[in-house]
Amino acid sequence: MKPIRPGRLIAKAVLALAGFLAVFPLVWTALNALKNNVDIITRVPKVVFTPTLANISYILGRDSVLTGLYNSAVACGAAVLIGIVLGLPAAYAVARYPNRFAGDIQFFVLSLRFLPPVAVAIPLMVIWLQIGLYDTLPALIVTYSLLTISVIMWLAIPAFQGVPKEIEEAAFVDGYGAYSVFWRIALPVAARSLIGAIAFSFVLVWNEFLIALMLSSSNAKTLPIVASELSQQGMNVPWGILNASVVLLSLPPLLFLGVLSGFLNSVFRQKKS
Amino acid sequence: MRRRSSLPVTFLMPTLAILLVLSMVPTLYAIVIALQNRELSAPGYSWVWFSNFADLFSDRRFLNAVWVSVKWEIVTVVATMVVAIGLGVLMFEVAGPRLRNFYCLLFIIPVLLPRVSAAFVWKFAYHPLYGIATYPYRLVTGGLIFDPLSKPGTALFAVALVDVWQWGLFFAVIVLKLLETLPPQPIEAARLDHAKRWQIHAYVTLPMLKAPLISLMFVKMIESLRSFDLIYVMTRGGPGVATETLDMYAFSQGFIESGKVSYASAMAVLMMIATVITFTMLWKRVQA
Structure with missing residues (x-):
């Protein structure tokens, strides 16, 4: 008997969402590490920005x-x-x-x-x-x-x-x-x-x-x-x-x-x- | 047969001796300190025997901390197991070998992070104005502010979510590996009997895995005791005392607010006695 399709689809979607949630917060943190402060403190999250290495070099210094x-x-x-x-x-x-x-x-x-x-x-x-x-x-x-x-x-x-x-x-x-x-x-x-x-x-x-x-x-x-x-x-x-x-x-x-x-x-x- | 050899003695004794010293000295000394009235600021002390313990039981903040710790333990352990079993079964059902490996790799990442890092990542994400996790709420409500870490009702759950993010996903990988070790015959038999997918897991596979799943829960119960890093970074026990667990309260009594080292130690000793007794009993039962 083949399983019902919608169930399988939902299961796959849940898994994909979990996989996304597993890494996204960290990826976002890494992106923020490359942002100028003005690009971080925005009410709408900015995905496109000019990257800067200032934060990283500040930390390492x-x-x-x-x-x-x-x-x-x-x-x-x-x-x-x-x-x-x-x-x-x-x-x-x-x-x-x-x-x-x-x-x-x-x-x-x-x-x-x-x-x-x-x-x-x-x-x-x-x-x-x-x-x-x-x-x-x-x-x-x-x-x-x-x-x-x-x-x-x-x-x-x-x-x-x-x-x-x-x-x-x-x-x-x-x-x-x-x-x-x-x-x-x-x-x-x-x-x-x-x-x-x-x-x-x-x-x-x-x-x-x-x-x-x-x-x-x-x-x-x-x-x-x-x-x-x-x-x-x-x-x-x-x-x-x-x-x-x-x-x-x-x-x-x-x-x-x-x-x-x-x-x-x-x-x-x-x-x- | 092996010949008689000095190996077990020379390999085992030094290590066991060192472990004994390293663990017993602080443990016994914790009890000694708890019976005194040491403070960080003053060098002198005297023996007060059990008065620290007596004080604890009339300390409402201590009783609150006990309650918060119990809540934390229950919430994180239950949520971790639910997430782990749910995602583990889903991976087993709908993901092929390559996809499984991919998800396993992703799901291990959060638990490898230092707790301090995980706490920061989510503290930023929870920021009411600029956080990425609160963004969907701002978007839907047109800019209303939701600050999960500053509300007494939600703070503990917001921090617990981070714990489950780390451990639930990791345990999902283990549940999947456990499912993969099962022999296929019982599953096939159930399928021939027209059992539905969820029925197979609820009545066949998960009962077969009862022992390892209980061990897994046991591990999580122990790890949940180590909530300090998350709470220290994310809420410092606040708002008010809403997320003040026992180790957080012991730390703030001993080091932040009053420097009452003996009082803090009395708390730690009670925690130690409670956990050692509980886990020893649980362990013997799991092993039996």
Whole structure:
């Protein structure tokens, strides 16, 4: 039986509308970043305008933005690196050497995600103040490591479980030790999923706001904080500049779009098989 | 069989030790602070034990924040699941493989954005005079002003829409992938029985996906707790206290208005206890 045509047509229209709504607000923001203020503050939205790079060059020329960019890059980069070094081996151990605590360990790692960020940020602020590390990058890196280690570990466990056991067994028979099986077999075979997990953890800390807001006052501000401060000066700041800062802030996570959607696909392909 | 190896210990122990320290130190310290009367402005403090908690329950703004948080949780979780299942099923029904991939890519974009960015994008869009989202209203009404973020009745929903924009679309992709993993036979069988399309999904596919869909809802419930960034940028808890969730109120008590760190911490501790108990119970049920 063929489905009724109008229903199908409506369904397609709804989907197309959803697809439009998914990207249009962002596209509009990007367009506004290229507009002069007079072209933004109009009652009827302007689609045709003379583009300007003034907003973008203004943003890239401000010290606060550059410092924020630097802080974000260092804090997120270092935290992700720590997450890789500590999270991947631990995930492999859970995946391949099951013991009776494996379930509890997985639950513990997941439960770190239940902790309300305020509940972590308030005491950490007091602690960092007391040891004199408040408003420094090391404090932020250590705090973010909790996030990256647990997320990478959580996502890497199924990735390592997806590596066919036979390959590893064969390597053992060939005389490989447990560590070289991890290095030379498990890591390379699971690499694609692992890169997805790592990219995800990067996006998570890059986008983090509350903890960075509470743990920095001037020196260690990350880019999201700097961007939000631009608007605290009221709507007097030219909108084009605000829009440009939003675009700058959003670009790095969007660079991982391909990697992450590939990761999603591989997760579900595994489930199917 | 694998030989006995030191690997599990050397790989697991350091990481678990570090995770334990990084999570337990702030958690326990949050409880310690909550039992004291620390303020940001004054260095001295003393132990006041449970008086912060007692004060909370007679604080009407706190009770309001609890209510707002509960509303936020319900609205965002339900709307996300409805949007996700709706769009997921639609993609499954009417889109071919290439179109599916295209939509999946589009639908993942919003969730990748930093919450701060998403909040700004929509804050501009909601602007009563120049916003793109309020433009259709201005066009239809001939220039009447509608400011969703400044009305107590609509502000929470306007912010929730941004949350659903990010998570609902993303989860639609996951629902589609889940549908694709189902074996085709039951669907074929239902079709042979002349079941309508929506009936197939309501009675066959979605019940088959009950467990993963509940897990998905569980994830969303956890993520909905992280509403702070959106609310901080878009409304700051306003108008009045209409969108003041618990984390927003804790933040403004601790850092904006009075610097009462201990009071804020008491709130955070209550939140922590509530969420850890609820989610542990839910998780055990989902796993069972």
